[in-house]
Amino acid sequence: MNKSKLWILLPLVILVAGCETVNSTERQTPVGQKKMVQDRRVISDVRLNDAARIVGVNEGHTPDGLLRIQVEVANTTWQSHNFFYNFEWLDGDGMIVNPAVIGWTESQIIGQESRLLTGIAPQKNVVDFRFKMKER
Numbered sequence: 001m002n003k004s005k006l007w008i009l010l011p012l013v014i015l016v017a018g019c020e021t022v023n024s025t026e027r028q029t030p031v032g033q034k035k036m037v038q039d040r041r042v043i044s045d046v047r048l049n050d051a052a053r054i055v056g057v058n059e060g061h062t063p064d065g066l067l068r069i070q071v072e073v074a075n076t077t078w079q080s081h082n083f084f085y086n087f088e089w090l091d092g093d094g095m096i097v098n099p100a101v102i103g104w105t106e107s108q109i110i111g112q113e114s115r116l117l118t119g120i121a122p123q124k125n126v127v128d129f130r131f132k133m134k135e136r
Contacts, residue, residue: 033132042071045134052109052133053128067121069129078111082136089127098122106136 055072059084062068067089075081084104089097096102101122109115119129 043130043132045083048081048083048136050076051079051135052083053114054133055114057131062120065124067126067129069119069131071117071119071131072114073109073117073133074114075109077101077112080110080121082106082108084131084136085117085131085133088130088132089121089123089126090130091123092127093123094128104134 034129044052044054052073053076055074058070058072060068069084069087073114084106085103086102091097103122107115107117119131121129
């Protein structure tokens, strides 16, 4: 086979190899099932709606029985954005647990990126939460 035919076949081989679909983000049969939260406990700055859009909220517990929340945030723009977020933890009476230690965490989300923000309750008596985001 001469070199000119090889140069013609090479792009065809690369094209065929590149067409294979692969699931690289999660297993075909997930081991764990998400418990998605559908409610209004998420408070976001209106100016962040495109730059840090909340896609979903997953709720679970640690092996020690502490409430664990994972918020998926997606950036629908092409630009990076900085923002602050925090979790407020509430007991059975709706009172904030450890109000003295509530603080904001700075984060960045790259354009077209999706990321997970996780919070773990500080005590076992926590039964609810509020998630807040604000622009930097």
